[in-house]
Amino acid sequence: xxxxxxxSIVNLMSSIVSIGGVTSPYSPLDAQSLSGLSDADNIVLLxxxxxxxxxxxxxxxxxYIAQHLEKPITxxxxxSTGSAMTSIYTGLAPQQHASTGWWVYLKEFGLxxxxxxxxxxxxxxxxxxxxxxxxxxxxxxxxxxxxYYAVLSERIIDSEFTRNIVRNAHRVGFDNELNGxxxxxxxxxxxxGEKKYIQAYWPFLDEVSHMLGPSSKEARDHLLFIDAxxxxxxxxxxxxNTTLIIVSDHGxxxxxxxxxxxxxxxxxxxxxxxxxxxxDTRSVFCxxxxxxxxxxxxxxxxxxxxICEIHRSKGLIEQDWFGLFEAxxxxxxxxxxxxxxxxxxxxILNSYPGREAIEMLGHHGGVSADEMLxxxxxxxx
Numbered sequence: 001x002x003x004x005x006x007x008s009i010v011n012l013m014s015s016i017v018s019i020g021g022v023t024s025p026y027s028p029l030d031a032q033s034l035s036g037l038s039d040a041d042n043i044v045l046l047x048x049x050x051x052x053x054x055x056x057x058x059x060x061x062x063x064y065i066a067q068h069l070e071k072p073i074t075x076x077x078x079x080s081t082g083s084a085m086t087s088i089y090t091g092l093a094p095q096q097h098a099s100t101g102w103w104v105y106l107k108e109f110g111l112x113x114x115x116x117x118x119x120x121x122x123x124x125x126x127x128x129x130x131x132x133x134x135x136x137x138x139x140x141x142x143x144x145x146x147x148y149y150a151v152l153s154e155r156i157i158d159s160e161f162t163r164n165i166v167r168n169a170h171r172v173g174f175d176n177e178l179n180g181x182x183x184x185x186x187x188x189x190x191x192x193g194e195k196k197y198i199q200a201y202w203p204f205l206d207e208v209s210h211m212l213g214p215s216s217k218e219a220r221d222h223l224l225f226i227d228a229x230x231x232x233x234x235x236x237x238x239x240x241n242t243t244l245i246i247v248s249d250h251g252x253x254x255x256x257x258x259x260x261x262x263x264x265x266x267x268x269x270x271x272x273x274x275x276x277x278x279x280d281t282r283s284v285f286c287x288x289x290x291x292x293x294x295x296x297x298x299x300x301x302x303x304x305x306x307i308c309e310i311h312r313s314k315g316l317i318e319q320d321w322f323g324l325f326e327a328x329x330x331x332x333x334x335x336x337x338x339x340x341x342x343x344x345x346x347x348i349l350n351s352y353p354g355r356e357a358i359e360m361l362g363h364h365g366g367v368s369a370d371e372m373l374x375x376x377x378x379x380x381x
Contacts, residue, residue: 001074001372005093005324006030008074009084009247009374013091013140016043016245020144020197024091025325033070033378034245040380042189042242043146045199047088048226049081050206050364052251053373055214059223064231065246065377072373075250077321079364079371080280081206082115084249088199089165091140093323098330099135100322101279101365103350105287106134107333112276118160121276122352131164137328142167144197149188151181151200169199178202178226182233189240202226206252213361214252237381246377251370252362253282255347259307260360264351266303272296278336280365281347285313285336293337300340308342344368 005011006027014024015031019038028034037043053072060066075084076094078101086099094100104115109129112121119126141148148169156162157173172188174180181200188198205226209219234244263270263277272292277284288296300310313335317327322335342348347363364371 001367001369002319002321003074003077003372005320008076008093009249010076010087010091010093010323012073012245012247012376013088016045016197017091017140017144019043020141020146022091022140022143024140026091026093029073029376031070031376031378033376036380037243040241040243042196042198042240044185044189044242044244045088045197046230046244046246047085047199047201048205048246048248049201049203050209050214050250050252051223051248051375052214052370053375054370055251056375059220062224063227065227065379068377068379070376070378073247073376074372075248075374076323077316077367078280078283079250079366081249082280085116085201086135086165088247088249089139089141090137092137095317095323095325095327095331097135097137098328098334100285100331100334101283103276103278103280104334105275105278105285105336107330108133112278116156116159116161121350122355126160131160134330135164136330139165139167141197141199142169146197147192147194149191149196149198151184151188151198153201153203176204178229182229182236185233186237189237189242209252209362210360211362213254215254216361219362234379234381240381242381244379244381246375246379248374250364251372251374252364253344253366253368253370254361255345255363257359257361259346261304261346261348262351262357263348266299268295268299269303272299275336276350276352277348278334279339281349281360281363282366282371283339283341284348285334286338286340287336288338296338304340304342307346308340311339311341313337313339342366344370
């Protein structure tokens with residue numbers, strides 16, 4: 001399914017920033033539970049990385065947060081942490097911020113990056129230049145009249161990406177414990193008597209789901225743990241005139257090991273490329289040598305014709321996959337010549353010389369409903 005940029009995480013952000021006096025080019029989200037948002041003294045946005053709407057619904061009877069589920073909304077394309085979290089932090093779609101997945105080709109530096117750690121894709125060395133050179137939009141939440149707080153794990157609170165993307169926010173770190181996150185949110189709520197927007201991010205459901213698969217017992221148990229902690233947090237701030245909004249950046253699907261393609265097994269594919277694959281593991285951007293386009297297309301049809309769709313990347317911009325309105329000039333260089341979108345339960349990983357690909361049972365970046373739909377959960381406290 002395609003992102004709906006009238007009913008997406010970008011529209012949710014438009015609703016939030018409008019409360020702080022900021023106008024987004026994207027329409028506010030049509031959601032009854034947000035109708036009283038302007039009356040809240042505090043708005044807390046909790047992003048649970050990897051919590052798909054369909055996954056939540058499959059465990060609905062067990063969950064407290066499901067009682068406050070309003071509806072599904074879409075994430076962005078590709079449904080990847082790199083693109084979706086940049087949309088949540090900036091309030092804009094990939095069409096504007098041009099962060100197009102986890103692996104992003106940076107023409108400015110001539111390398112493939114892991115955009116959120118802001119490192120190269122090979123040895124993970126952090127790039128030495130300011131990320132403002134490659135993500136060059138003004139984040140809308142930084143313009144809000146409300147006090148702005150970003151509550152993040154200590155391992156990313158001072159990263160180059162974080163410092164650039166949250167701008168003037170109070171950055172509040174926590175250890176890797178969920179109660180530490182909620183204690184930091186409560187400290188932020190009590191920091192002053194001003195109206196606040198607090199954004200918090202929990203990455204570990206995604207990490208468990210990647211390693212063991214979203215259908216694993218471990219992923220389910222972690223979701224139940226998160227749910228219990230949220231219930232306790234809501235009870236602890238009852239009467240604070242706080243609206244807690246819970247959303248995600250994407251969902252995941254299970255991909256059997258046998259369905260994970262490694263580029264080292266397809267030299268005819270890699271020989272036609274000038275760069276490693278970019279994007280994510282279920283939608284990849286391909287940079288093809290101009291004289292190899294016919295060979296590339298023929299090989300993709302022969303080897304992957306039953307398990308992926310091939311698109312001209314520029315056509316996806318024209319079809320509004322990345323967002324609406326004028327595109328960032330950097331976008332074309334970030335999405336290559338072709339995009340391969342893999343069908344359900346298939347994924348593809350780069351093979352770098354001397355490095356083994358990480359084995360994962362959970363993947364995202366594709367266009368299944370499990371990956372594209374995320375929950376909108378709203379709790380008034």
